[in-house]
Amino acid sequence: MTKYTEELRSKLGKLPVPELESTLKELNEWVKPVVSSEELLQFEAFSERFSKQEGPVLQRALEEHAQNTAGSWLALFWIKSYLSTRGNLQSETNFSLTIRPEYHQHLGSIYSKAALIIERMTLIFLSLINETYPLELDPKGNNVDMSYYRNLFKSCRLPDSGEDQFFVGDDSPENNHIIVIKDSNFYQLKVTDDKGKAISADELYANLRSLSVDKNEQGFGVESLSGANRNLAYQTYEELGKKSENQHILHLIKNALFIIGLPSSAPESTQDQMKEGLLGWQNQWFSKPMQLLIHENGAVSLNFEHTAIDGVPVLNVLSQVFTKYSIAPLIEKQPESQLLTKLDWLLTPETMDLLNQCKEEVQQVYEGHAFVHHEFSHFGKALIKKAKISPDAFFHIALALAQYEQFGQLQSVYEPVATRHYYEGRTECARSISQPKKELVFYWFQEEQAPDRSLLIEKIHQAAAAHTQRIGKCQMGQGVERHLYGLSCINQLTQAQPDKTDYFFQAASLKKMQSDFISSTGIPFPILASFTFGPVNPIGFGLYYSLLNDRIIIDLSAKNEQQNTAKELSEKIVKYLEQLVELLDLV
DSSP: OGGGTHHHHTTSBOOOOOOHHHHHHHHHHHHGGGSOHHHHHHHHHHHHHHHHTHHHHHHHHHHHHHHTOSSOTTHHHHHHHHHTOOSOHHHHTOEEEEEOGGGTGGGOSHHHHHHHHHHHHHHHHHHHHTTOSOOOBOTTSOBOOOTTGGGGSSEEEEOOSSSOEEEEOOOOOTTOEEEEEETTEEEEEEOBOTTSOBOOHHHHHHHHGGGGGOOOOOOOOGGGGGGSOHHHHHHHHHHHTTSHHHHHHHHHHHHSSOEEEOOSOOOSSHHHHHHHHHHOOTTOOTTSSOEEEEOTTSOEEEEEOOTTOOHHHHHHHHHHHSOSOOOOOOOOOOOSSOOEEEEOOOOOHHHHHHHHHHHHHHHHHHHTEEEEEEEEOSOOHHHHGGGTSOHHHHHHHHHHHHHHHHHSSOOOEEOEEEOTTBTTOOEEEOOSOOHHHHHHHHHHTOSSSOOOHHHHHHHHHHHHHHHHHHHHHHHTTOOSHHHHHHHHHHHHHHOSSGGGGHHHHTOHHHHHHTSOSEEEEOOOOTTEEEEEEOOSSTTSEEEEEEEOSSOEEEEEEEEGGGHHHHHHHHHHHHHHHHHHHHHTTOO
16 A cells, blocks of 8 residues: 555645644634623633643644654544544444445346445455555645545454554455345355455355345344444453354454445335434444445445545545446356355353343434435536535535524534545544624524625625635644644643643533534535434534535434424525525526
């Protein structure tokens, strides 16, 4: 992987450490629209104190850390933040997506589809380790970071006490395998031969077809341990590993290129498929960075553990796997060699007791969440661009209006911003609720008199400009939150009394800004039917939006108690998208 790490590093910038004064000034502006005037005054006093006391000391320590780090100063901190989570991966760190039928329905039956997708994914893995995978460029022809691509394959998050570990296997092309899970039974499927060549889809298909007549009973559900809280997962993993037979299977799982699940479920709607793909625990191993699900009705979902990967690289890879071009159906034949091996767990009473706890917990997580899917084709970003406004800014203005009508106030909205122009660059956070956006919303909903149209349009453009400017700063590594996080990490590492900065890092106003009431992401890829992740805030929402040329997709996740609210919120977002289009005379 030298081509995508050491060689590429010299072509990319190094993630900068923003100036402390600039960050604190911006921070006060970011906090302002989500707190009261009294809270703001108090927080500004905290910021001033921090800027003169602990802040400069931590800033110098962070700058020294950055100088002594070959890659990104943030990288190890950021991965550690994921590995330290102790909840349920599927609802707290993972994301899931579904593929539009037109990109896979031509691949034939379930097993034909599985074989073709497995072959394509395996070829991409081989191209990465052989360094024939092309370097990615941005629209202007500049290099972008690819150092995390390798983490997609042959890797696994491993449960541990206190903090998990992230495992990446060797780069050997020979004798690689994947794990297939069907009816909670586990199988090893060989996907490269002893010379490092990808096994053909025809041969994979010949082996996979045997699963259609497999008469094995339903497995015990060992995969449930991967979705239990990390302390229970670790306890179960350790108990399971006391038997050498199980150690062997666990070794195969962590070294598998990826996992493919063949659930008996047949989701009737995209909404159902979203829930199955993200939270359906049977036939999934949630701690693998990439796994594929092919449902009984042919629907295709994927689930990704987020620790060491991000959405855009994932979708760049999947766009090569799923295409619209037609392909001749695979021909049924007898396998030339035995590639598929059933793996049998040896379960003791102690292990089964722990697994029953895991199954009960993951089922509760599954049942505790609701999903909303909304796609409309009235217009897309092609029409929005006519207003000379960023489509992303346009959407977030509609979101702010919808949020205010739904809840009577504006709360924290998280929006990730890619920083892939820097080596090991992942994302910065741009808080979507800005003061110009708040002023627009308040003017829109004023009760004294009807808003003046020309002034309303002026405020829309001001809010959009502020949104775009903030995104631009984040893309340049000049955001606020990752810098604050770095200072907080340094504080924990270097301060004899790290809690003496709680007045700042734990300030109520800062917590309000960071509450992620709505955690959003917008990744517009044509192959996607949906994209989802769990709500970060227990009373909030996870929001995906896709602004394509001719349509817009909106996906919301929430706890069950918020299901009706999520549906109403999605409807209001659409309502204000349409009102903004009408107001700006775009139709």
